[in-house]
Amino acid sequence: MLRAITLLGFAFLYAPILSLVIYSFNESRLVTVWSGFSTRWYAELLQDDQILGAAWISIKVATLSATLATVLGTLAALALIRHGRFRGRPALGGLVTAPLVMPEVIIGLSLLLLFVAMDNLIGWPAGRGVLTIVIAHATFGTAFATVVVQARMVSLDRALEDAAQDLGAHPLRVFFDITLPGLAPALISAWLLAFTLSLDDVVIASFVAGPGASTLPMVIFSKVRLGVSPEVNALATLMIATVSILVLAASFRSWRR
Amino acid sequence: MRRLVAALPLMWLGLFFLVPFLVLLRISVSEPAIAQPPYLPLFEWADGLLTMTLNLGNYIFLAEDPLYLFSYLSSLKIAAVSTLIALLLGYPMAYAIARAPTGRRNLLLMLVILPFWTSFLLRVYAWIGLLKANGLVNNVLLWLGVIDQPLVILQTDFAVYLGIVYTYLPFMILPLYATLSKMDGDLLEAAADLGARPAVTFLTVTLPLSMPGVLAGSMLVFIPAVGEYVIPALLGGPGTLMIGSVLWNEFFLNRDWPVAAAVAIVMVLVLALPITLLRRIQAQEES
Structure with missing residues (x-):
């Protein structure tokens, strides 16, 4: 019984993904009628300038925002795990967990309103585009990166850092020679997670993108709203x-x- | 130096997560206008005084038009039902993974996490191909002779439930797995030795001990589901009322930013309770 439900659950998780892959090799434009193996949709995809252009924007946005998010997330994790009690701790703890559960429409709308208000008030960020999407993605990416780095930092052996410090190493040196290498796997996971989330986001990007920049998910979303597309x-x-x-x-x- | 470590993320998240909420709150009480941006200025200088006009009209508008109330209620219902289904499916899966031998356990866990790494948008999109009138599900059912007319599944509330459960199932399984795998096996053995039947052991030992996981998983599904936009947009029909879609349409179609802001503020208030609950469980887990 338990086995059957588990199998069913995994089938449920993977069947849609499998169907996407199978039908991508289908000759027919009618995605669900099988009419023979073909790679023509891959060829058409590689000639679709709209998709390729959007993909390039998305990769730029995801790279920049994931890098920012990893740096900010590592700093936040460091403060939360290693600094004990300090004045901003409850605020920081709340701010890194809130974006994890906040519905995307709220994050998107509120950030857009901030950008518009800032633009009117101080003239920055001027207009909306890649920069505003990067800021938005770095913000929720930071929350996820913090969680990932925090989990690793807890299990890191502090004795090594203490030893280095006792032997007279500068705190910066301790960080770069001991803490950072120990965190490396988590930093890579955090970066990849932030990158993936950025590459996947359609709601927040739609709010903050403005008319100029369309990311890949935005283009995909507008295409699939009209129906399936091989x-x-x-x-x-x-x-x-x-x-x-x-x-x-x-x-x-x-x-x- | 030490200060900077905490100050940088604090400033960033303060400016780009906290301040936007204050702006949102401010614009939800401003007057809509045909202008760019489409609301009256937030502050005004008059006679050397900085004045701020507050206008509750947007909230009164929300209260008077039943569309909004129905949308909130319908979102809560859709999120609650989906959460329950995800729990009923996710609990046995988490249980089976926690009981599996170590080698297989890691493989199964990876299989739960893997879909999370692939595009959410594309995974929801995959269901369109499966559910539509001449889609795979209908074709298989027709072929098996279960039905003789294609079922209308796409563009119904059912498809939205399916999409939400499908998307958020890993969020349910992971916290459940975390509590179930930490559980002391001796307790179960003791219960069995004392003559409790498996069902009794489950109801009196396993389930109560896994409650933190049940609550955390449920909140992780419920909260984002309430504000979901993409799933109802792709899988739901014209009758599917969800507040995320209402907010989206207020903003993008009606271009009524103040009303969209008011819709968002009310949504935050509605979600404040489940979010507090989640934070409390997480804080308990940490200590």
């Missing part, structure tokens, strides 16, 4: 393949250790 299936397959290879490689490495 090109999107091909794109999905490429993205799923990339992620699966990365995740499998990462877990294979951690298993071998």
